[in-house]
Amino acid sequence: MLSKKNKEILLGPLSKNNPVIVQILGICSALAVTAKLEPALVMAVSVTAVVAFANVIISLLRNTIPNSIRIIVQLVVVAALVIIVDQVLKAYMYQVSKQLSVFVGLIITNCILMGRLEAFALSHKPWESFLDGVGNGVGYGIILVIVAFFRELLGSGTLFGYQVIPQQLYDWGYQNNGLMILPPMALITVACIIWVHRSRNKDLQQ
């Protein structure tokens, strides 16, 4: 089940080959949904599910898809999975689905999906593709959660909506940093993560 090679496929994308901060894929949604921790987590789970199952389906179909129309086929498979995710979110987590608004639909054009389908699923067996999908989804999720953690903690003083910074601090004059909630700070937070990551992994530096 988990040979050494498969383990590498599953764990590689978590740090050394992370889709967001090393391959620079799927940035759009990584930045836009991270103002709060809860939508970020839901988004991470949705993307993981879609990328894992799209990988499996494309990998099963890989010998029957004509090369010239593969992009359309991939888009249709991904769009179908995203519609399922969208409907499930609307049915069971309506509030979060409202917060995510168009970004659930935009999973279709998330570059991680097209990147993994093109680069991996078209040339590997279903089980390996599944592991690759889960690995990349989780690698994407880790970055989302880290960014959302700092933005929510510093921006609104809460985590998952619960107050974590004690009232006492506010009485002493502590203020929430409103800038962290605004879009530009998401970019700068990701830049800081890239900075830390690359100074630990010297081989990734340019």
Next chain:
Amino acid sequence: MENLNLFVRSIFIDNMIFAYFLGMCSYLAVSKNVKTAFGLGIAVTFVLAITLPVNYLLETYVLKAGALKWLGPEYAQLDLSFLSLIMFIAIIASMVQLVEMFVEKYSPSLYASLGIFLPLIAVNCAILGGSLFMQQRNFPSVTSATVYGIGSGIGWMLAIVCLAAIREKLSYSNIPAPLRGIGITFIITGLMGIAFMSFLGIKL
């Protein structure tokens, strides 16, 4: 007047890149020199200006709840909006294909300069994002949908050309090694986003 306001808003305030981070992947990957950035910007504006009105008509006459009333009273109950994602992406993919063939036939020089970017636009988040925002905002007419498309395309182009210009100059500066390349690009985009926030509140 309404449309002029929408146009300015979609360029500066609701900018695709700085306010919603749409189309970031190609924004970061293709912003190494001004000329290609400009070509991609033109292509994105072009495709947005075509797909938004088409998707608007599709949304109004086929997909919205009760939109099929023109077929007869028994269709008035239908709500096909769950199909909108797959319909939009299909329209976008086929429109991109059409535009590609058209440009290849009538302007081979533009085709050569756009090269690989044209087919890749089909999976650019900014295009699908434009259609989804259009659906969310319920524009009153097809004209305002077109204006919104052109405006957000120009906003995207403005952002990518600015970034490309800064990155060209940046190659002469001494940046800490871990930030070189993509790290510093993120920080610059963030700072540009803060600068663009100063347009907030403009109303014509």
